[in-house]
Amino acid sequence: MSSPFLTALMSICRLSGLLPLLVGTMAGLIVGVVPGLGSIQGIVLLLPLTYAMDPDKALVMLTAIYCASVFGGSITAILFRIPGTESSVMTTIDGYELTQKGYAGKAIGTAMLCSGIGGIIGVLILQLLAPQLAQIALKFGPPEYFALCVLGLSCVSSVGTQSQLKAVISALLGLFLATIGIDPISGADRFTFGLNLLKSGVPFTPAIIGLFAISEILKQIDKPAGRTVGSQYARVKVQFLTLAELVRMKWLILRSSLIGTWIGILPGVGASTAAVIAYNQEMRLSKDPSKWGTGILEGVAAPETSNNASVGGAMVPLLSLGIPGSSTAAVLIGAFLIHGLRPGPLLFMTNPDVVYSIFAGMYMANILMVLLSFVIVRLVVRILAVPYSTLSSVIIVICVSGAIVLGGFSNVWTLIVFGIVGFFMSNYGFPLSPVVIALVLGPMLEANLRRALVMSQHGFLGFFTRPITAVLLIASFLYFIAPILNRWRRRRMGKETTTEA
Amino acid sequence: MNTDRMIGTSLALLSALLIAVAQRIPRMSFTRGPSAGFWPTVILTMMSICGIALALSADKGKQTHAPASSKGDLRTQKGALPLGSPGVCIILLLLYLASLQVLGFLLATVVFQVLYLYILRVRRAGPLLFTPVLVTIALFFFFTRVVYAPLPRGMGIFRTLSMLLYQ
Secondary structure (H helix, E strand, O other): OOHHHHHHHHHHHOHHHHHHHHHHHHHHHHHHHOOOOOHHHHHHHHHHHHOOOOHHHHHHHHHHHHHHHHHHHHHHHHHHOOOOOHHHHHHHHHHHHHHHOOOHHHHHHHHHHHHHHHHHHHHHHHHHHHHHHHHHHOOOOHHHHHHHHHHHHOOHHHOOOOOHHHHHHHHHHHHHHHHOEEOOOOOOEEOOOOOHHHOOOOOHHHHHHHHHHHHHHHHHHOOEOOOOHHHHHOOOOOOOOOHHHHHHOHHHHHHHHHHHHHHHHOOOOOHHHHHHHHHHHHHHHOOOHHHOOOOOHHHHHHHHHHHHHHHHHHHHHHHHHOOOOOHHHHHHHHHHHHOOOOOOOOHHHHOHHHHHHHHHHHHHHHHHHHHHHHHHHHHHHHHOOOOHHHHHHHHHHHHHHHHHHHHOOHHHHHHHHHHHHHHHHHHOOOOOHHHHHHHHHHHHHHHHHHHHHHHOOOHHHHHHHOHHHHHHHHHHHHHHHHHHHHHHHHHHHHHHHHHHO | OOHHHHHHHHHHHHHHHHHHHHHOOOOOOOOOOOOOOHHHHHHHHHHHHHHHHHHHHOOOOOOOOOOOOOHHHHHHHHOOOEOOOHHHHHHHHHHHHHHHHHHHHHHHHHHHHHHHHHHOOOOOHHHHHHHHHHHHHHHHHHHHHHOOOOOOOOOHHHHHHHHHHHO
């Protein structure tokens, strides 16, 4: 650790430095927990408070919001199946299943610890390798982005489902929904049927909140009365991973951190994609992929580590090249400019104190985030003692208000329509996770496929002339086909055994 | 007819219909490469094939999914009625959305919550009346005063009432 870094760390540890960090981290956790609000809204809301502050303290506060908001969304994702932010979508899958099994405290503890570790590894990579990594990331072209998305989608046939065919149909539905709206390349209207509200496409956040939260409420209503969430989970006590569990998951955490940081570095790809890719990757490497999606700690650890690591990654192109790695990073550029700073290679020379303060602030924010989460979790958990009838009415109203705040009244229709669709899909055995994965990756997949085809001289075959693309596509094919072949082989072996008997 | 077979057939037909729509998406003369309808056509073709596969794989005598639990089943299995009916809840949600623009956020939300809780067999005055009012006011102040986000204000007299709280 260099001495300017230690100076910055010491400065942050003083009361004048610690206060903005505390405010930023707490605000980040709160905006993360509330559906409809996220890191962008948090930064925009607190930006006016920073006008009178020193640039280093102001930017520390704003980056702390960014770090903490990514984790905040996981609390409601685990407890209520409401992903507070887009990046916590994958946490919902296993996190909520763990809550259903009575392990909400363990799931939250795992998310807290892994988010902290992932965030710190992300910042460490940012501090050590920012300029070099940014240059490599810029060499990633449309074929590589396309292959990355295909890799992300290749797991859909095995995420917590009994029927692979239904999982594939769910993913195709998600991909189709992602095509609705004005085509980003040619500007043509697609499947809008003259409706203005469809022109900008299916709004992602209301759609996922509807699919997960509203559909879950409708499902719970169909269950016997007298059951309250509170009676099951009122005594939720946050439990961290034990040392043995941490050792067992060490490689998972390291891999997810690296995946998250790398995805964060890629311009235009955010924390939600990082969580999807890390979840899928770990599921494939797992000894028993069939357990994923049924409520396992690894299913919480992988996306949580990865989405928080992506924050450090997103800061790499921002600080070293002045290019935003995510939409939140783009808002942060505005904050830099307000304070008279221009992010980019020169920033390291002209304002090293600010750069090192940001590094130190991000380390501290990740630690504070874990500590402050206890307070937030304690408050949120109290809500669980409320009878389900009352709780569900409050959840519906919060979701509706959040949807309105996100982008107007049309979002509420999206929320409810997706809630109803999600309810019927789950009732008929169609898993919801592939829809969400496809909605996240769909727009990026299509845009990059088309750009790559325009660039390519040899059509689809041209993809295989680029080594990274070829490896990713072949791996995707193998990953997709593996569970289907396994099932076919098991069925065949079963038949042979029956015949022999 | 088996549910999966019905879903598969409907999916295949709907996909075919949407493929026809995708074929009519205009191709912009200034763009090179695949047209805007290319990718949706690929997806819908695959969806159509999967729909046919689902319809064909559906076994008449066997239900592949756990059907939406009927109330009768629950009563015998668990000895208790369901908390409420999803159908009624869906209708109530749609009515809530329709009324939001007319009644405004405050009134529509309070009425929705009271009716929703009543349907879910809440009869005690505290949770039935006070919770909706408190929750609605808390959310209203959070979103309008802290986040500065506009919530529906209603029409006519309801708008006038809402505006009193906005001041």
